[in-house]
Amino acid sequence: xxxxxxxxxxxxxxxxxxxxxxxxxxxxxxxxxxxxxxxxxxxxxxxxxxxxxxxxxxxxxxxxxxxxxxxxxxxxxxxxxxxxxxxxxxxxxxxxxxxxxxxxxxxxxxxxxxxxxxxxxxxxxxxxxxxxxxxxxxxxxxxxxxxxxxxxxxxxxxxxxxxxxxxxxxxxxxxxxxxxxxxxxxxxxxxxxxxxxxxxxxxxxxxxxxxxxxxxxxxxxxxxxxxxxxxxxxxxxxxxxxxxxxxxxxxxxxxxxxxxxxxxxxxxxxxxxxxxxxxxxxxxxxxxxxxxxxxxxxxxxxxxxxxxxxxxxxxxxxxxxxxxxxxxxxxxxxxxxxxxxxxxxxxxxxxxxxxxxxxxxxxxxxxxxxxxxxxxxxxxxxxxxxxxxxxxxxxxxxxxxxxxxxxxxxxxxxxxxxxxxxxxxxxxxxxxxxxxxxxxxxxxxxxxxxxxxxxxxxxxxxxxxxxxxxxxxxxxxxxxxxxxxxxxxxxxxxxxxxxxxxxxxxxxxxxxxxxxxxxxxxxxxxxxxxxxxxxxxxxxxxxxxxxxxxxxxxxxxxxxxxxxxxxxxxxxxxxxxxxxxxxxxxxxxxxxxxxxxxxxxxxxxxxxxxxxxxxxxxxxxxxxxxxxxxxxxxxxxxxxxxxxxxxxxxxxxxxxxxxxxxxxxxxxxxxxxxxxxxxxxxxxxxxxxxxxxxxxxxxxxxxxxxxxxxxxxxxxxxxxxxxxxxxxxxxxxxxxxxxxxxxxxxxxxxxxxxxxxxxxxxxxxxxxxxxxxxxxxxxxxxxxxxxxxxxxxxxxxxxxxxxxxxxxxxxxx
Amino acid sequence: xxxxxxxxxxxxxxxxxxxxxxxxxxxxxxxxxxxxxxxxxxxxxxxxxxxxxxxxxxxxxxxxxxxxxxxxxxxxxxxxxxxxxxxxxxxxxxxxxxxxxxxxxxxxxxxxxxxxx
Numbered sequence: 002x003x004x005x006x007x008x009x010x011x012x013x014x015x016x017x018x019x020x021x022x023x024x025x026x027x028x029x030x031x032x033x034x035x036x037x038x039x040x041x042x043x044x045x046x047x048x049x050x051x052x053x054x055x056x057x058x059x060x061x062x063x064x065x066x067x068x069x070x071x072x073x074x075x076x077x078x079x080x081x082x083x084x085x086x087x088x089x090x091x092x093x094x095x096x097x098x099x100x101x102x103x104x105x106x107x108x109x110x111x112x113x114x115x116x117x118x119x120x121x122x123x124x125x126x127x128x129x130x131x132x133x134x135x136x137x138x139x140x141x142x143x144x145x146x147x148x149x150x151x152x153x154x155x156x157x158x159x160x161x162x163x164x165x166x167x168x169x170x171x172x173x174x175x176x177x178x179x180x181x182x183x184x185x186x187x188x189x190x191x192x193x194x195x196x197x198x199x200x201x202x203x204x205x206x207x208x209x210x211x212x213x214x215x216x217x218x219x220x221x222x223x224x225x226x227x228x229x230x231x232x233x234x235x236x237x238x239x240x241x242x243x244x245x246x247x248x249x250x251x252x253x254x255x256x257x258x259x260x261x262x263x264x265x266x267x268x269x270x271x272x273x274x275x276x277x278x279x280x281x282x283x284x285x286x287x288x289x290x291x292x293x294x295x296x297x298x299x300x301x302x303x304x305x306x307x308x309x310x311x312x313x314x315x316x317x318x319x320x321x322x323x324x325x326x327x328x329x330x331x332x333x334x335x336x337x338x339x340x341x342x343x344x345x346x347x348x349x350x351x352x353x354x355x356x357x358x359x360x361x362x363x364x365x366x367x368x369x370x371x372x373x374x375x376x377x378x379x380x381x382x383x384x385x386x387x388x389x390x391x392x393x394x395x396x397x398x399x400x401x402x403x404x405x406x407x408x409x410x411x412x413x414x415x416x417x418x419x420x421x422x423x424x425x426x427x428x429x430x431x432x433x434x435x436x437x438x439x440x441x442x443x444x445x446x447x448x449x450x451x452x453x454x455x456x457x458x459x460x461x462x463x464x465x466x467x468x469x470x471x472x473x474x475x476x477x478x479x480x481x482x483x484x485x486x487x488x489x490x491x492x493x494x495x496x497x498x499x500x501x502x503x504x505x506x507x508x509x510x511x512x513x514x515x516x517x518x519x520x521x522x523x524x525x526x527x528x529x530x531x532x533x534x535x536x537x538x539x540x541x542x543x544x545x546x547x548x549x550x551x552x553x554x555x556x557x558x559x560x561x562x563x564x565x566x567x568x569x570x571x572x573x574x575x576x577x578x579x580x581x582x583x584x585x586x587x588x589x590x591x592x593x594x595x596x597x598x599x600x601x602x603x604x605x606x607x608x609x610x611x612x613x614x615x616x617x618x619x620x621x622x623x624x625x626x627x628x629x630x631x632x633x634x635x636x637x638x639x640x641x642x643x644x645x646x647x648x649x650x651x652x653x654x655x656x657x658x659x660x661x662x663x664x665x666x667x668x669x670x671x672x673x674x675x676x677x678x679x680x681x682x683x684x685x686x687x688x689x690x691x692x693x694x695x696x697x698x699x700x701x702x703x704x705x706x707x708x709x710x711x712x713x714x715x716x717x718x719x720x721x722x723x724x725x726x727x728x729x730x731x732x733x734x735x736x737x738x739x740x741x742x743x744x745x746x747x748x749x750x751x752x753x754x755x756x757x758x759x760x761x762x763x764x765x766x767x768x769x770x771x772x773x774x775x776x777x778x779x780x781x782x783x784x785x786x787x788x789x790x791x792x793x794x795x796x797x798x799x800x801x802x803x804x805x806x807x808x809x810x811x812x813x814x
Numbered sequence: 815x816x817x818x819x820x821x822x823x824x825x826x827x828x829x830x831x832x833x834x835x836x837x838x839x840x841x842x843x844x845x846x847x848x849x850x851x852x853x854x855x856x857x858x859x860x861x862x863x864x865x866x867x868x869x870x871x872x873x874x875x876x877x878x879x880x881x882x883x884x885x886x887x888x889x890x891x892x893x894x895x896x897x898x899x900x901x902x903x904x905x906x907x908x909x910x911x912x913x914x915x916x917x918x919x920x921x922x923x924x925x926x927x928x929x930x931x
Contacts, residue, residue, distance in 0.1 A: 003923050006855075010920035014845075017913050018838045029893065032913065035906040036837035037873035038829075041889055042906070045881035174885075178892075720892035771885030 024180065034177060044174040044771040052805035057812035060087055060158045067092070068793060069805040073766035073774045076316040076793040079809075083155040085319050086333045088809055090159025093313060094186070097330035097768040098164065099173040100309045102183055103715055104331055105190040108197035109133050113394070114387040115181045121386060121394055125412055128384040129398050131405040132200065135430045136192040142434040143188060149437050153188045156333040160186035174770055175716060194331035195436065199429040201304070203461035203480075205542060206355045210646035212492040217641045225664065227491075230529055231545040231651040232658070233580065235552045237464060237478060237530040238513040239520075245511060247536045251486040254500035280544060281348035282570070282735060282744075283466040284524035284551055285474040287517065291561045297751045298468040299566050300337055300346025301744035303737045306712040308722060308776065310764025312336075312746050316793060322444035325792050327746050327762065334439040337746060339758060342446040343469045344750040348525045350462030352482050353540040354428035356489075356503075358403050358496030359421055367409075367422070370401050371497045377402065403496055404430055424496055426503070428481060433459035448473045448516070455479045456509055464525035470752045476523040478513040478530040481506050485538040507537055522555045524548065526735075545651050546576040546733045563759060566749045569735060571785035575619065577733035578610040581654045582622050585629065588682035601693050602686070612736075614705035614729040617697075623707075623731075624692055626650070628685035636670045704729060712763045712779060713741050714770075721770045723763070726783045736785070747787065759787035816853055817861050823847045824865035824914060840866050840910055841917035848921030855922055862918025867911030874906045 019025070021032025034040040052069050065079035065088055075092050079085035093101060106112055110127030112120040127133075143149050164183055176183060215223055281302040288294045304311060312327035317335060326338015337346045362379070363369040369376040379399045386394040399406040403424040410420050434457050441454030447469055455465045455477055462480025467473070483490075483503035494501035513530040515523050528548035529539060554569060586606050594602055601621050608618030630653060638645050656664050657678065667678045676684075696702040701709075705727050714721035730736030730743070737743055743763075751757040763782040767774035781788065791802060798806075827843035844862035853861065878886045878899055886899030894901055 007920050007923035010916050010923065011845075014841050014913060014916040014920055017916060018841060021909060021913065022838060031893075031909055032837055034893075035870070035874075035909050036832065037870055037877060037906065038832040039837045041885065042874050042877045045877050045885035047880040048882045048884070718892060720888045770888050771881060773882070773884060775884075 043170050046772045055808040057810045059812050061811040065809040067807040068803045070802045074314045078318045078795050085317050086152050087155040087159035090156040091163050093330040094160040094163035099175040100768050101331045105193045108193040117389040124386045129407045136196045138432045139192040142432045157186050191332050199461045202349045207646045208357045213643040214645040226648045229541045232655045233545040233549050235549045237525045240532040253486045280527035282526045283346045283348045285468040286522040287474045288472050290521040295753045296468040298344040299749050301747045304745040308714050309768030312762045324443040334443050339750045345442050346466045347463040351527050352462045356426050357423045357493045360424045360496045367399050429460040475516040487538050524551050550576040563749050563751045572735045573612040573729040575610050575612045575733045584657050588679050589686050612729045612731045612734050615703050617702045619704040620707040624689045632681045633666050723779045728783050758790040760790050761787045820851045820861040821865045825869045840914045844914040844917040845921035848918040849924045858922035859915045859919040863911040863915030866914035867907040870910035871907030874903045
C-alpha cells in the first residue's frame with residue numbers, strides 16, 4: 002500500500018513537472034517560467050540596476066569605454082573603427098537581442114520555426130520574394146569591400162560575444178515566453194535586416210490590382226481613377242525645374258497598346274503588403290531663414306510603431322569621426338543623425354521597383370522557360386522551412402532570368418484564378434551595398450562626402466536630406482531606379498521577351514535633387530519628386546498633402562528656431578480636411594437635419610481642420626469621408642468581382658473639386674434612380690449618425706480615442722505593448738500618427754558650431770519589458786516633447802548625466 | 815520541530831539546487847528531505863508545499879519589489895489576464911508549492927516503506 006502510495010504521489014509529481022515544464026497541457030510552461038531562479042522573474046531588472054562593467058574581449062584592439070547616460074544612451078569612445086562597431090554590436094545585443102533576431106527571422110522567412118504552422122505562408126512569401134537571395138547578393142558585395150567587411154565582421158563579433166555570455170536564466174524574456182534559443186549572428190543576418198527595411202519601404206506594389214482595374218475600365222475612366230499626380234502636388238524639386246533628357250529614348254513595346262494596356266486576364270491577389278503610408282517627413286532650412294544663421298535639419302521617418310523600437314540611440318566616437326543619432330539594432334553605424342560637421346536623414350522615395358512578369362514554362366516540370374524565341378534552363382532553389390511541431394516544409398522556387406517565380410500553382414498567395422506563373426523583378430535582388438551609405442555618412446565632412454556616400458544607396462530609394470555646419474543644405478531623391486516608360490510596371494508584363502524589361506537605370510546625376518536653393522529650404526514628404534516634365538515615369542503612389550503643407554509653412558517662416566521646427570513636426574493640421582471637408586459640409590442638406598444630426602454637423606462645420614486629440618470633428622470627418630468613398634465606388638467595384646486597386650483619397654477629392662460632370666461613379670448602379678454627388682454626401686452623413694451616437698456613448702468619439710494609437714510589441718503581445726496613447730495627428734497631418742504607424746524618430750538638428758540637437762522615439766533604450774528603460778520615451782513622444790541630445794566629449798566623464806561606465810578591454814588569450 | 819526543520823531544509827536545499835540545476839529540482843529537495851525525516855503524510859505535504867511556496871513567494875516578492883513591479887504588471891496581464899502583481903507572486907508560490915508538496919508526500923511514503931523492512 003505504502004509503496005503504491007509512494008509511486009502514486011511520485012507519479013503525480015512527475016506529471017506535474019512535465020505539465021509545468023512544457024506546453025503540452027498549459028499554454029505556457031508555467032513552472033519553468035515562474036521559477037524565480039530561472040524564469041521570467043530573472044528578467045525583472047532592479048529599478049536601480051548598475052550597468053557598470055569591466056569586460057574583456059580578444060577581438061578588441063585597444064581599450065575603449067562606454068558611458069551610459071540618464072536615458073541609457075551609450076556614448077562609445079573607441080580608438081579605432083572596428084572596436085567601436087564591435088561595441089555597438091555588443092550593446093545592440095545586450096539591450097535588443099530578441100528583436101534583432103526576430104526581425105532577421107521575419108526577413109528571411111523563418112518564423113514558422115518558432116511560432117508554428119500558422120506562419121508557413123508568411124515564410125513562403127518571404128522566401129519566394131527572394132529575401133534570402135537578395136541578402137546573399139548583398140553579403141557578396143560587402144565581401145568585395147575590405148573596409149566595410151571589417152566593419153560588418155566587427156559588428157557581428159560584438160553581437161556574438163554577448164550571445165555567448167547568455168545562459169538559460171539570462172535569456173531575454175521573449176525567448177522564455179516563446180520557448181526558443183538565440184542563434185549566432187552573422188553578416189547575412191545584418192543584410193537580411195536591411196532587406197527587411199527595403200521590403201518595408203520599397204516593397205509596395207499593386208500590379209495585380211492595377212491589372213484587374215485596367216481590364217474592367219476604359220482607358221479614360223482608368224486614367225481618371227488612377228492619375229499620376231494630384232492637384233495638390235508641390236513636388237520635392239519645384240515645378241518648372243529643367244531636366245536633362247534621357248540618354249537614349251525608352252523603347253515602348255509595340256504590343257503595349259493592345260495587350261498590355263488592354264489585358265483581359267484577371268487575377269486576384271491579396272498578398273502581404275507594407276503599410277501604404279510608410280512615409281516620412283524631412284526638411285532642412287538654410288541659415289538665411291533661421292534665427293541663429295545656421296541651418297536646421299529635421300527628419301521624422303513614419304514607420305510601424307513597435308516595441309522594442311526599431312531605433313536605438315547611440316553616440317559613436319573614434320579619432321576619425323563622432324556620430325550621434327539612431328541606429329538599427331541589427332546593423333552597424335548611425336542610420337539617421339549627425340556628426341561634428343553634417344546632419345543627414347531620409348524619407349521614402351516611394352518608387353515602384355518591384356514588377357511582375359508572366360512566365361511560360363515548357364511543361365509541368367518547369368525545367369525550361371520560353372524567352373526571346375528559345376527555351377532556357379530554369380534554376381531551382383529549394384527553400385527548407387522548419388516548422389515548429391511539424392515536419393519541415395520544402396518549397397521549390399523556380400528562378401528565371403527575371404527573378405524568382407513568386408506565384409505559381411503551389412503558391413498562389415490567395416489568387417483565385419489561373420495556373421499561371423509570375424516571376425518578380427525586384428530591384429532589391431541586385432547586388433548592392435546599402436550599408437556603405439551609412440558607414441560613409443557617419444564620417445562625412447561636407448556635401449561631396451555626403452554625395453559620395455548616398456550613391457551607394459540603391460534600394461530602398463530615399464530622399465536623402467543633408468545639411469552642414471558650413472551652411473549647405475541639399476536633398477537627393479536617391480536610389481538605383483529603373484528608367485521606365487509611361488505606366489511600365491503598373492500592370493503585369495509579358496515575361497517571354499525582353500520588350501517589357503527595364504531598359505536601363507536612370508543615370509544617378511539625373512535623380513531629382515536640389516542644392517542650396519534660393520527659397521532657403523529643401524524638403525520631402527513622399528510626394529512625387531518632380532512635375533511631369535521629368536523624362537522618366539515615376540509611378541503613382543505619392544501622398545501629396547504633408548509635402549504641400551510643409552512647404553506652405555516653410556515658405557512663410559523666418560527667424561526659425563529649433564523650437565519652431567519641433568512645433569512643425571508635431572503639427573496636427575489636416576490639409577486634406579481643409580480641402581475635402583468644405584466639399585462635404587456644403588452638400589449636407591442642413592434643413593433636413595434633426596437635433597442630433599445637427600450637433601454632429603455643427604461640430605464638422607466649425608472644425609478648424611486640426612486633428613486635435615480631444616476634438617470630435619476629425620472623427621466625424623473621417624467617418625463621413627470613408628462612407629462617401631464607399632458609396633461612390635463600392636457598387637461598381639464589387640460588381641467586377643475582382644480585387645481592384647483603390648483610387649487615392651486625393652484623386653476623389655480632386656474629381657469632386659473639378660466638378661467633373663463626366664464622372665459616372667456617383668450613380669449607384671444597383672438602383673434605378675440616377676444618384677448625384679449631393680445624394681451620396683447626404684446618404685453618407687445619414688449613415689454615419691448611428692455610429693457617432695454609438696461612439697459617443699462609448700466615449701470614443703474624440704479623435705484620440707477613435708484613432709487609439711498604440712506602440713505594439715513585435716510579437717503582438719498586448720501586455721508588452723503601450724496602448725491607448727493620447728495624441729492627435731493622422732495620415733494627412735505633418736504629425737502623421739496613426740493607429741500603429743507614425744513618426745518613429747523625431748529629430749531636429751541645428752548645425753551651430755556646437756551642435757544643438759533634439760530627438761525622441763516611441764520606446765526606450767532597453768528591449769527588456771522588465772526594465773524601467775523599456776518604455777521611457779513613450780510619454781514624451783506622445784506629448785510631442787523632445788529630449789535634448791547630449792553629444793558627449795570624453796572630458797565630460799564626470800558629468801552628472803553619466804550614470805554608468807562600461808570598460809571594454811582587449812584580452813590577450 | 816520536525817516540521818519546521820523539514821520545511822527549512824527543503825527551502826534551503828531547493829534554493830541551492832536551483833542555483834545550478836533546473837527548476838524542478840525543488841521536487842528532489844522535497845522528496846529527499848521527507849524521505850530522511852519521517853513525518854505523517856499530510857504534515858510532509860505541508861512542509862514541502864509551504865517551504866517552496868514561501869521560498870518562491872518571497873524570492874519573487876523581493877525581485878518584484880526591487881523592480882518596482884514593472885515586469886509583474888506586464889506578466890500578470892499576460893498570464894492571468896489581470897493586472898495584479900500580488901496575484902502573480904501568489905501564483906508563483908503556488909506552482910512551486912504544489913510540485914514540492916507532492917514530491918514531499920511521495921518522499922514520506924518512501925521513508926516509511928524503508929523503515930518497515
